[in-house]
Amino acid sequence: GESVGLHLPTLSVQEGDNSIINCAYSNSASDYFIWYKQESGKGPQFIIDIRSNMDKRQGQRVTVLLNKTVKHLSLQIAATQPGDSAVYFCAERQGSGYSTLTFGKGTMLLVSP
């Protein structure tokens, strides 16, 4: 969903379920995408990245899917655990080198035991 005002979209799941967090990015020229996890009071933690020449990449319990046609990115978390509860941000990089990242609005994931 889209964020409205100061309210983060929230995804609530049960422990053990699979979670899918979505992100729409803005620039068709972006070539590099990253998912970050941010726990309360902490900085963003790298989860997984993907380049624009790929459409899928898998990590441990996580999969990122990239659909360049519709400028859409998703993060799939398998067997979600309470420790996965956090805010998840997608970020896109526009250009090469040390070009800065642009962060999406974020999605709060709440995992119930």
Place this chain on the structure above:
Amino acid sequence: GAVVSQHPSRVICKSGTSVKIECRSLDFQATTMFWYRQFPKQSLMLMATSNEGSKATYEQGVEKDKFLINHASLTLSTLTVTSAHPEDSSFYICSAATGDTNSPLHFGNGTRLTVT
């Protein structure tokens, strides 16, 4: 690897005073560091890009005289909030580039600034 340390994690100061926040890359050299600001329930907003040995590049709308950035070495960048006001209260986060442009940015754990 690629650990970024930020200090302090939390600071409270009075209006009109200045506060310095440090960002260190612990196990790598960072020619470029970035400073972000984050308000509650919002995303990270880039404030400035800090390059070792040169002046920082500030994003539009960020006052360079208020947010002083110094990147004097390859492992340390500092952000000084000068003449702080309550509206400067926020969560400030730094990140550092490892030198491999194909790698993600790594972030510090942020500094919660409260100006009273």
